[in-house]
Amino acid sequence: MPVHTSASDQRRSGKGVGLGLAVLSALAFGGSGVAAKPLIEAGLDPLHVVWLRVTGAALVMLPVAVRHRSLPRRRPALLAGFGLLAVAGVQACYFAALSRIPVGVALLVEYLAPALVLAWVRFVQRRPVTRAAALGVVLAVGGLACVVEVWSGLSFDAVGLALALAAACCQVGYFVLSDQGSDAGDDAPDPLGVIAYGLLVGALVLTVVARPWTMDWTVLTGTADLNGTHVPAGFLLAWIVLIATVVAYVTGVLSVRRLSPQVATVVACLEAVVATGLAWVLLGEHLSVPQLVGGAVVLVGAFIAQSSAPVDRAAGPVARGGPESELSARGTAV
Template sequence: MKAASLAIAVLSAFCFGFSGPMGKFLGGAGLTPLEAAWIRMAGAGLIMVTVLALVKPGALRIPRGRVPFVAAYALIAIAAVQGLFFVAITRLPVGVMLLMEYTAPVLVVLWVRFVRRVRLPRAAYLGALVAILGLAIVVQIWDGMRLDPIGLLLGVLASACCAGYFLMSDSFGEDIDTLGLIGWGMLGAAVVYLPIARPWDIPWAALTGTATVGDRTLPAIAAAGCLILVATVAAYVTGVTAVRRLSAAVGSTVASIEVVAGSLIAWVLLGERLGTWQIIGGVILLAGALVAQTATARPAHAGPAGAAHPEPSCTAGRSAAAAQVLERSADQA
């Protein structure tokens, strides 16, 4: 069960890893980042809601009292993470912004410890910090650093919203279907984007041509399809499923593998080769994720003061095995 859950989390990270390369191809086709993001959210939302309406209409039913939660999920866990990232990279190097966004595992662990008051094994903290160290090496934070105050503020907010994604994905109950939440969340995010993405001005004809990045060319519609189906629908469905089966703390830490996955995918699709530091950082990142997963997935036993305590189940109806998993944490989006 634990191995399968971890595999789902890694699969989610690799699906998300297609975001950057496919976004680059759409940029090569003539779309702006915000236009590509709107197509991503709207396309994924429409596909999920349509399919669910045909095969599983009950998944789309949201209790009236849970509408605010779904709206918050769309705004914070999806729209805010995407929007803040795109705005922040106009003021900060992409590598620095990625590092800031993926400090979310640390925020999750801190949230679980000091807000939810769940005592985690020390290895959980160590694993999160080692993963962040590995990530810093992957993006080579020391290269081209610019400490723009507004950019840093936006980066912190993006990290908080990213952590929120993990925490919210972990905390909703059985009265909301996972697929329905993601589908409505995507559509809600697309609505939030309307005034700034201005889809009526998107050069839709560009999707009928080709997209070229360097010496690599793809049909633009294929890049858009991969961005929607793989990097969004598959990524979010497997991501939320992994968080529900593991924990927010573990899920957010393993999700940082996305940076390594994105680099590998860019290597294959765009010819962007990994450097020595990226390979070293990737190994360190994976080691940190493994340490955090092992520590957090191991059932904690009550003991003397200062010992870790087992997490109380926060969702009715979860299996006994899931109830033993330590409290999930953080904000992400």
């Protein structure tokens, strides 16, 4: 006899899939730095690595863009915003910040995005958020401060901090724009099409910023040093393009569609933990006790945030707003 699945079971199943995709996205994004650092040390400018990453991913996703060639006509603003903010903005602002302030400070400021998303949902869109999600954000940001050891090189370079904050704001745009169309039914833009055209827009913008014609292309034909092991530079670039960009963006956008921006951003904080852990294993950058404790706190914060049921989204995705009276099925909304 047929087995009927309740709506609550379907929601739990969808949330489980979304959580898995969010973790996979964080793992994929987290591996980018470990693969990029040897290329930078081999002689490539950081912005050139970013350009190779985005342009390579755009070429991989080009068949998808062709398949959804009507999308630019239907959603030009969405594609332009995704390309400018979620792709080019985050990368360019973050790397520009690194030229003025320590990596740990820049990373911590960028990962203020969960708190900014929560503020956007609560005060701009005027939708309630659960206290569990808010607590998860606080724990995740506090844990990140330990992971990056922000106290070891704090600098108050105003321009550098502003650039890092701009990267955080662009990351907010990534999660909010990824949520667009999640409840639009048949008229919803295909997430793969949005990613494909976003990468194309980002590649065009970064071409102007990075000026790849000045790049030392011979670096890509040689090897790069990975903690004493010589690895083909082409392999590292392929990893950055295919795993750290294509897989990371695809799983990230799909996870936001199944969770909510405020939950997905907290889970995305795992990227910093993954990046630090991989740097320990593959680059020999050992972790201190505060970093280990901070990583555990980030994991706890992500678990608390994702275990809280998101606000009912029937009225529309976060980016479009919704009624204030709808509360979370579990926990108290704030």
